[in-house]
Amino acid sequence: METIGPGTGDPHPSGLSVAGQRRRLALAGVRGHVAKGRDFTHQALVDWGWDGNETADDVLLLVSELLTNASLHAGGCVELVLTAGPALRIEVFDGTTTLPRRHPSPQRGVPGGHGLYIVERLSDRWGSSVHDHGKAVWAEVEASRLASGRPAGE
Template sequence: MIILSALFERDDPAAPLRHRVQTVLSVGSGAAVGAEWIGDVLIAVSELVQNVGQHTGGGGELTLSATADGLLIEVADSMIAAPRLRQPDHRQVGGRGLLLIDSISLGWGTRHHEHGKTVWALMPAPALVGSGH
């Protein structure tokens, strides 16, 4: 079930989009959702959206969907090249986003389609967060 779909442009500030996500998750999920879980979701959203602006030169579409396994975050863009995990270079500021997503999500990946690609991350359901994940 889709709970949020939002288009964004390369130069759009991230704060309004993050605020929309936080509001949807806080209001739609009720008191069962903790601030730590929402924080992890916001980190994943920020990293995936920022990657579009940094590496594609264009905008994209963010979609959040509730699944049986958790919250699916998808960011579609028009580029074909898939992101890849890389070892961080201590001399560079960036380059750690996918490592971070890999550590806080149940999994992530890329799906290609005729108009580009979608990078996704599956966040654990709030009930699973306290169970040792």
């Protein structure tokens, strides 16, 4: 999208840089929080021009996995935070200080134990950090992958 410069008729970009933009979604006690988190993330990707490619689909899966893991293993989600920069940072806050652990040997075709493997596979980096009221589990996807739609690992 472009606008015309005042008095000159010269086009110049109208969009602001997405770097440093942050969006927060409160999820404590919210029903359907995984779907709400995916919708919230999808809208951020659209607004930031990072939608419509395989990597954006991977981001939506990452959000689903992180939110589901918080629900199943950490007593529920408190907040989803998305931060744009050189990488998209996805943070899911919950109310426990127990750090996530990958299942030692998830079985192929059997439900459960695969979530953090999916997070590890689709993200460029992931981790967790404890804070005063619980923890945040985060994943990052390089902005260059979102802009180009290049699949993970390439």
